[in-house]
Amino acid sequence: MSLRFPRRLATTTALGGLVLSLWGCQTTAPMVAQSIGPHDVACQVATPGNGAMARVRVAKGDSDSLSAESTAGACSTLQQVGEALQAQGSALGFEVIGPVRSQSEWNQVDNLAMRNAVLRQPEPDSVQVVITERITQCGASVGYILGCTPASGRPFVFIKQHNILQDWAPEWVIWAHELGHAVGLTHPDGANVEPARPKRIMTYAPNPQSVELATQEPEAFVQMSRFRSGGPVALTRAQSQQAAGAAVAAADVLKYVSRGGAHGVNLDPLAQLSDAQLLPLRQMLAPGARLSALLQGAQFSPSEVPALNQWLVASNDDAAWSSLVAQAAEEPARESAPPSSGGLDLSLKLKDLLNWSKRPQAPDLVAVMQSNAIAVMGDLGGAQTVDAVMQALSRQEAVLPLDARHLGVAALGRNLARTQTPALAAFLGAASVPQFWCPTQSKPDADCVALSNSARMALVQGRSLPTLNSR
Ligand SMILES: [Zn+2]
Structure with missing residues (x-):
């Protein structure tokens, strides 16, 4: 994990930004078991004092562009989620079971594919996280979609492969947000209006500062460990039924x-x-x-x-x-990158490595x-x-x-x-x-x-x- 938000590190004093910066500077990579079978523990991350662990299985599409999505990556992201939750009073860790499985059906998903996944095994003993190239539809919504939890209060989470430039919110925030829907949490602000709670993880429009939990949210996240025994943890309306807002003129x-x-x-x-x-x-x-x-x-x-x-x-x-x-x-065209000095530009290289640019x-x-x-x-x-x-x-x-x-x-x-x-x-x-x-x-x-x-x-x-x- 690199210093992804150096500017904020230097200038932000607000709690959210500070905490985020600390999380962003995670120093210890999680231990990930090698050559494991489908029922073996790949990693246990952010184990809390009370031992409450959410069990997670991760799948992804089989296309080349998803080749970098690994078990170690999922363990690392979930470690960040767990650390963020625990820092805010939610005693929950994560246990990833088996290696990340690749299947062509997860290259791109829509309502139908997600519904089929839920119907195939309605009450799994673990949270199912699917990493996909693209989500073309989520309930009544279409367009550029970062994540979708097709049935609120049920352990099925679909997450678009992270693109730091277009998604901007850190990957762990998107994972935490969708996992929140899986335990029945809804947005504290409305869809497609200026977000009223932009610092909350559950805001409709996450950004790098969307790191906070509030009210009952820490308690709700802890319920994720109960998926281990199968069945929904909460009776809440599906995400697709969330208020859409007034008709647009x-x-x-x-x-x-x-x-x-x-x-x-x-x-x-x-x-x-x-x-x-x-x-x-x-x-x-x-x-x-x-x-x-x-x-x-x-x-x-x-x-x-x-x-x-x-x-x-x-x-x-x-x-x-x-x-x-x-x-x-004055926007530059994507193709016309800043002219390189031709030789070895150490500062540019360093910036790239640290994601500064x-x-x-x-x-x-x-x-x-x-x-x-x-x-x-x-x-x-x-x-x-x-x-x-x-x-x-x-x-x-x-x-x-x-x-x-x-x-x-x-x-x-x-x-x-x-x-x-x-x-x-x-x-x-x-x-x-x-x-x-x-x-x-x-x-x-x-x-x-x-x-x-x-x-x-x-x-x-x-x-x-x-x-x-x-x-
Ligand atoms: Zn959401």
């Missing part, structure tokens, strides 16, 4: 979609919008879309939105809105906003909006981020399930061929193959599963 659609939190964008407040009213989201998919243009187009005012969402909060801790917009106007940049925010926009458009759109999605996915130049393309394809599959539109089926059929995604390559690369697999899956599900509808 047509004029606010860009703002609403731009501000999705950890669980993406809830579609319910958008359900009454017409095809024409969703169409303005198209500008978020424009070739070379820049953050400044997206912010201007959304017409935010500083008083209305003090911070766009957790990413903007994180990247601009003390910046006023106007300077944020000004900064966005890993603060979200404008292109990271644009990638998240585009993921949210294309998922909403593809899922809810009528003829014009869906056409804009298909055009964006067909573009060869200035293509959308990989996540956005997968999320767009999955959304079109859900739209097909609802509408059975022939043009959608035809598009997904064409996109099921790897050459669609990289027509100039003689041998399509792994991304193109994965995208074609996504399209084929979306087509199959869209044709056969009318219940895939998010709403």
Whole structure:
């Protein structure tokens, strides 16, 4: 574990930031057993005085991009979770059983895949943590989703592979947040509104300062050890039934979609919008879309939105809105990295090693906003909006981020399930061929193959599963 937040270490005096910095500087890596069987203990971390241990099994997809997700990594993350919980009065440690298992079905998940996992073994004797490349849907929400607990009070947690630049909240915070849902905790603030409790682990929009537990939360976490005997620990409503908030006016659609939190964008407040009213989201998919243009187009005012969402909060801790917009106007392209001195630049190397330079940049925010926009458009759109999605996915130049393309394809599959539109089926059929995604390559690369697999899956599900509808 490296010094991931050196700036805060130096400047933050608030309790949350200080505690986080200490946790971030964890010095002892957990002991992880080697060559263990599926029922052996891989690690025991943050063992509390009372011995209350949550038992955890970890699975992941089998794609190359998930190859770095290891048993040791899961043990380390859970150690951070356990230490954070105990520092706040929750006496709980974690015991990981067996090695991380890889299965192709966990490369990308949606409501159906998560529901099937729960139904297959409704009362396991351990918390099931699944690390996936992408969560395309979580209850009524779509878009860029960090984690999903499909049934509140039950031990099934799905977590998107961590991307420090786009997710920004530390990995352990996301794990703790989802594990909180597994013991029935809900958000202390609303979905898709400016988070009212941003320092709480259970906030809808976690950021690096979201490290606090409050009220009954420490007690609730301790209940996780009771999953060892099977059965739910609490009778609470499912995450998908959480209040979605008021209907969104047509004029606010860009703002609403731009501000999705950890669980993406809830579609319910958008359900009454017409095809024409969703169409303005198209500008978020424009070739070379820049953050400044997206912010201007959304017409935010500083008083209305003090911070766009957790990413903007994180990247601009003390910046006023106007300077944020000004900064966005000067955003560098992701490709044009700062010129290297050519020789060995020790300070740059050191910065990289310590993650000093890993603060979200404008292109990271644009990638998240585009993921949210294309998922909403593809899922809810009528003829014009869906056409804009298909055009964006067909573009060869200035293509959308990989996540956005997968999320767009999955959304079109859900739209097909609802509408059975022939043009959608035809598009997904064409996109099921790897050459669609990289027509100039003689041998399509792994991304193109994965995208074609996504399209084929979306087509199959869209044709056969009318219940895939998010709403
Ligand atoms: Zn949540």
